Amino acid sequence: MPSIKSLEDLKRIREEALEKRKVKTAEGSIQVTVAMGTCGIAAGARDTMKAILDHIESNNVSGVIVTQTGCVGKCDYEPIVAVTMGEEPKVMYGRITPERAHKIMQEHVAAGKVLTDWVIPA
Amino acid sequence: MKTKRAMILVSNDPESIRLGANEVVQHLNEALASYDLQDEVDVSTISDVGYSNILPLVIVYPDTVVYGPVKASDARYLVEEHLYKGRVVNDLLAPPKALTGPIGFLRGHKGYNPAEQRVVLERAGRIDPESIEEFISANGYEALGKALSELTPEGVIEIIEKSGLQGRGGAGFPTGRKWRFVRGAKGEKKYVVCNADESEPGTFKDRLVLEGDPHLIIEAMVIAGYAIGADEGYIYIRGEYGLAYQHLETAIAQAKEYGFLGDNIFGTDFCFNIHVHAGAGAYVCGEETALIESIEGKRGEPRSRPPYPTTNGLWDKPTLVNNVETLANIPPILRNGADWYKSLGTPSSPGTKVYTIMGNVNFRGVIEVPMGITLREVINIYAKGMKPGSILKLAQTGGSSGSIIPADLQDTPMDFESFRKAGVSLGSGALLICDQHTCIVDLVKVLLQFFRFESCGKCTPCRVGAQRIYEITKRLTQGQGEIADLDIALDLISEMERTSNCGLGQTAGTAFRGMMTHFREEVEAHILNRVCPTGVCSMDPETAQSDYIFITQEK
Numbered sequence: 001m002p003s004i005k006s007l008e009d010l011k012r013i014r015e016e017a018l019e020k021r022k023v024k025t026a027e028g029s030i031q032v033t034v035a036m037g038t039c040g041i042a043a044g045a046r047d048t049m050k051a052i053l054d055h056i057e058s059n060n061v062s063g064v065i066v067t068q069t070g071c072v073g074k075c076d077y078e079p080i081v082a083v084t085m086g087e088e089p090k091v092m093y094g095r096i097t098p099e100r101a102h103k104i105m106q107e108h109v110a111a112g113k114v115l116t117d118w119v120i121p122a
Numbered sequence: 123m124k125t126k127r128a129m130i131l132v133s134n135d136p137e138s139i140r141l142g143a144n145e146v147v148q149h150l151n152e153a154l155a156s157y158d159l160q161d162e163v164d165v166s167t168i169s170d171v172g173y174s175n176i177l178p179l180v181i182v183y184p185d186t187v188v189y190g191p192v193k194a195s196d197a198r199y200l201v202e203e204h205l206y207k208g209r210v211v212n213d214l215l216a217p218p219k220a221l222t223g224p225i226g227f228l229r230g231h232k233g234y235n236p237a238e239q240r241v242v243l244e245r246a247g248r249i250d251p252e253s254i255e256e257f258i259s260a261n262g263y264e265a266l267g268k269a270l271s272e273l274t275p276e277g278v279i280e281i282i283e284k285s286g287l288q289g290r291g292g293a294g295f296p297t298g299r300k301w302r303f304v305r306g307a308k309g310e311k312k313y314v315v316c317n318a319d320e321s322e323p324g325t326f327k328d329r330l331v332l333e334g335d336p337h338l339i340i341e342a343m344v345i346a347g348y349a350i351g352a353d354e355g356y357i358y359i360r361g362e363y364g365l366a367y368q369h370l371e372t373a374i375a376q377a378k379e380y381g382f383l384g385d386n387i388f389g390t391d392f393c394f395n396i397h398v399h400a401g402a403g404a405y406v407c408g409e410e411t412a413l414i415e416s417i418e419g420k421r422g423e424p425r426s427r428p429p430y431p432t433t434n435g436l437w438d439k440p441t442l443v444n445n446v447e448t449l450a451n452i453p454p455i456l457r458n459g460a461d462w463y464k465s466l467g468t469p470s471s472p473g474t475k476v477y478t479i480m481g482n483v484n485f486r487g488v489i490e491v492p493m494g495i496t497l498r499e500v501i502n503i504y505a506k507g508m509k510p511g512s513i514l515k516l517a518q519t520g521g522s523s524g525s526i527i528p529a530d531l532q533d534t535p536m537d538f539e540s541f542r543k544a545g546v547s548l549g550s551g552a553l554l555i556c557d558q559h560t561c562i563v564d565l566v567k568v569l570l571q572f573f574r575f576e577s578c579g580k581c582t583p584c585r586v587g588a589q590r591i592y593e594i595t596k597r598l599t600q601g602q603g604e605i606a607d608l609d610i611a612l613d614l615i616s617e618m619e620r621t622s623n624c625g626l627g628q629t630a631g632t633a634f635r636g637m638m639t640h641f642r643e644e645v646e647a648h649i650l651n652r653v654c655p656t657g658v659c660s661m662d663p664e665t666a667q668s669d670y671i672f673i674t675q676e677k
Contacts, residue, residue: 003381005389007267010258013380017259035247037333038365039326070334070369072247073488075326 028086030064030109035080037071043078044097051098052081055105064109077120083108094120126164128205132192133179134167142194143167143178149197150180156198157206176216187513190216209511215502238504239466241474242450243490246334251369254376257337263382265453266341269348270388273456278349279305282452284460286472291317291445292520292550294471294538300442303432304350307440312352314343315417315436315443318359318366319401319408322521323572324552327476328446330488332359332366335450336373340396342449344382345456347394350442355396358413361403370398405576409624410443412578423580424624447476447551467493471537475548479505481555482512494540497532501555512557516640520549522569523629526562526636546636561658562641563648566633567595573630584627587618591634601661603649612638 004010024031034040034049052066074080077094081101084090091114093104100118107113132138132147147165154160168181176190180200187210189200196214203211249256257263269278283298304312316339320328331338343355359367374396377383385393404422406412411425414436435441451473455463464472471493478488483505491504497517501508508514517527519536525546527534534544541548556565570592579585594611597603615631622628637645647655654661 003379004263004267005381005386007264007271007388010263010267013255014258014261014264017255020255021259036365037247038329038363041365067250068252069249070246070251071330071488072334073243073330073490074485075487076485077487 024065025087028063030086031082031084032064032066032105032109033069033082033084034066035071035078035082036068037078039071039075040078040080043095045079047098048079048081048096048101051101052105055102059105059110061105061110074120080120085109085112092120093118127162129164129166129183130205131166131168131181131183133177133190135177138178141177141191145194146178146180146192146197149194150201153198153201154205157201159201159205163205179216180214188216189214210508210513212507238489239474239492240490241454241466242447242476243330243335243488244454245338246330249335251334251336252372254337254373254380257335261457262337263341263380265456266344266382267388269345269456270390270392275305275349275351278345278456281456281460282349285455285463286460287448287451287455287463288471288473288538289445290447290451290475290551292322292523292547294548297444297448297451300432300444301346301349303430304352304440304442307433309440311354311439312350313436313439313441314346314350314352314355315410315414315431315441316343316355316357316446316449317408317410317413317443318357318363318446319413320360320363320446320550321401321403321405321408322523322550322552324478324480324521324554325550326478327488327551329363329366330476331446331450332363333369336366336369337377338450338453339370339446340373340377340383342452343396344387344394345452346442346444346449348392350440352442353393353395355394356417356436357396357398358407358417359398359400361401363400367398367400374398404578405572406578406624406626409626412624413443414441423578424626426623468535468537468539470539475536475551477551477553479553479555481517481553482509482557482559483507483555484509493537494535496535497527497553500536500553501532505555508555508557512559514555515558515560516556516562518554518556518565518633519552520547521552522572523625523632524549524552526633526640528640545639547632559656559658561599561654561656562637562644563595563598563654564658566637567592567599569633570595570630573626577626577630581621581623581627583618583621584623584630587614587622587627588630590614591631595634598645598648599654599659599661600663601648601652601659602663605646605649608638608645608649 032052034045036045056064079096080094081096082090082092108115130150132143134143150165154163178192179190180192181188182204192214200211203209245260249260279298279301282301287297288294289297318328318332347355383395399417401407407416407422409424410431412422416422417436431441431443433440467473474490474492476490480486485506489504514529518524519527527546531544534540538548573588574592577584577588591611591614594607615635618627618631644655647653652661
């Protein structure tokens, strides 16, 4: 059990966590993050998440990490899905229905093509 | 003399004239004549408008839309769009006044809004809320480690006092001073309570933190416990926040495992534990003494004060009650120092504020910006402007108990002091933006319906007063109002403000009072002409809605 007794312990754990993430990025793994706050879930994030997982399972996709996060404040654009490929900047998509999620998995995650139409505008 | 429906003002100071203001006036008049509007719209000139880089300036009343710089060639388009078709010409709008707070940029890619500055929401929506590792890798628990191993409790309070942090629950009480009160209170056992009963309608800023960054609140509460000498904390969370409750429970279990909660935290002899207590949906339980009663297992009714919770709170022990957003500011302050915090916001209200934006605007959601930003900036920059065809009529800050801000106060900096001076309150951070189709009387009726329903009934002024003002307002919407009613209502409201036991009764009439201050003419039209100028109210006693709204669930 990683019981933390000093600032040094904390620093060590932080560095370990950062290192782990770095290794993942270096391997070129793709991170798909679904915003699963209350507003996201209300807008259908669970279905979106399910669609992403279904896609991964039925197409035997590997090297993709699917995670969740909270609400980022852009409740108008929920359900939000963010895709980070390797060291490229994070791309944030808004109003992602299950159908759109499938398309993102096919075109962005599998082929590296950003679907600019659904990217949340500045 | 004919009644004019609109007025156009054109700046005519020497600089504007040099830049062609006279030609603008001439073209405006020609354009108005060609649309046959010359009898309905007046063109006039003004000097010294306080802008210098966007001259000549054209201001259209009664909408108070400021355009600039306007060229003579724009005049025709402006008349056609704004005065003939009634649409604001976004391309010609004057840029909002310079941002009053320092501007920060969000980390991440360029797709983010500029100028937002995230202190409280730094991690919300970026990390996995159910992973303590991600929290630690984003500097989590560093402030706690620093406080416990490098600072004395007194030192922590000094930093918080020096930072100038004010409570973010609505009242704006200096946080450092409150901590000092509780630390100085007599007694062995003390409590830290986090007020997460975010029940003000339209506010959901705390939800982002609780759901997206639960460890932040735990870290802040442990620090608070260390500073005031408490070993136990309660998070009183709104009953409807099921997901936030789960995330907090997960976070507490993880924090215990890592040794951030429990005995001998960070190898010191300081111990702290946190319990989560879910509310059951009563608005009044957001009031700190009612909240304490509710934790004790009693009916949620406010206590008489004094004594205050700082000396006689939970189970009659000295208790620190802080809002989620207030607590969420603590770890960043300890990590970066009081001077860093004071560099944000305005001198009298340092730091940032989280706002929830709702209403007739293009973007609705949550933003965190430095204190002192104006409403105009929030609407035009962060909310991406009013919806097409909408013109700002009023905004309501701080949920049901908040103030009505008419469009002409939209350049008031949003910080505690400036708002106090303008006679309005900042409240909890909800911003309801209403356009010209909103009937103020109808809006106030809905708010009073809420208060009438949520009054706990303990004290008479609130229990009866809210009901009576509601009835008066309802009569206005049914075309049954009398001028004398208005004074009766205002009398009742001042009585409620003086004699109600808690904030609920004291603020129930705020919206009504704001309506009478800023929109008296519209209210009088409901009485004298039996007309609702916006066409929202039925003005008919027969078709009025039933007194009670029942929510039925269809199976």
